[in-house]
Amino acid sequence: MALRELKVCLLGDTGVGKSSIVWRFVEDSFDPNINPTIGASFMTKTVQYQNELHKFLIWDTAGQERFRALAPMYYRGSAAAIIVYDITKEETFSTLKNWVKELRQHGPPNIVVAIAGNKCDLIDVREVMERDAKDYADSIHAIFVETSAKNAININELFIEINSSKYLL
Numbered sequence: 001m002a003l004r005e006l007k008v009c010l011l012g013d014t015g016v017g018k019s020s021i022v023w024r025f026v027e028d029s030f031d032p033n034i035n036p037t038i039g040a041s042f043m044t045k046t047v048q049y050q051n052e053l054h055k056f057l058i059w060d061t062a063g064q065e066r067f068r069a070l071a072p073m074y075y076r077g078s079a080a081a082i083i084v085y086d087i088t089k090e091e092t093f094s095t096l097k098n099w100v101k102e103l104r105q106h107g108p109p110n111i112v113v114a115i116a117g118n119k120c121d122l123i124d125v126r127e128v129m130e131r132d133a134k135d136y137a138d139s140i141h142a143i144f145v146e147t148s149a150k151n152a153i154n155i156n157e158l159f160i161e162i163n164s165s166k167y168l169l
């Protein structure tokens with residue numbers, strides 16, 4: 001069976017749940033006491049898609065401001081970027097928009113962008129409306145899903161949507 005490799009990076013504010021999304025996707029587990037990422041971390045997962053094997057090479061970047069300058073090393077050469085915000089923190093959605101701008105200016109020209117509104121299990125304290133985020137995603141031709149790494153909502157779907165994007169090279 002043919003093997004196709006797909007480099008994906010995760011971007012977004014500290015604490016939005018980037019590592020938790022990767023951990024849920026790769027290991028199907030969740031750690032409420034997960035540590036902030038230092039620099040970046042790398043994981044892989046291979047899935048069967050139609051009659052091919054697709055190997056995701058996943059770079060999970062650190063969201064803390066002091067690591068921001070490292071991000072280009074990870075988004076350069078990526079086929080897709082998952083930009084994550086926390087639906088309970090409006091400011092993380094502003095950070096997401098800055099990442100979109102940076103990718104447009106300095107990222108690979110055909111990079112597939114996926115927006116993940118994480119922590120959708122916490123709807124009682126929601127600050128970002130799903131409709132607003134979806135409209136924004138549509139305006140920049142990005143994939144959009146609300147996810148919960150904690151409750152395993154839409155995590156596999158997020159990667160499946162990336163995998164099946166018609167824009168993927």
Ligand SMILES: Nc1nc2c(ncn2[C@@H]2O[C@H](COP(=O)(O)OP(=O)(O)OP(=O)(O)O)[C@@H](O)[C@H]2O)c(=O)[nH]1
Nearest residue numbers: 014015016017018019020032036037063148149150
């Ligand atoms: N309720 C809830 N908590 C979550 C979810 N995903 C992550 N968390 C929690 O949010 C906190 C931060 O998660 P991380 O995965 O470390 O966030 P990160 O974006 O990788 O943070 P940095 O590594 O600093 O960039 C942790 O306490 C997680 O347990 C979720 O879907 N729901």
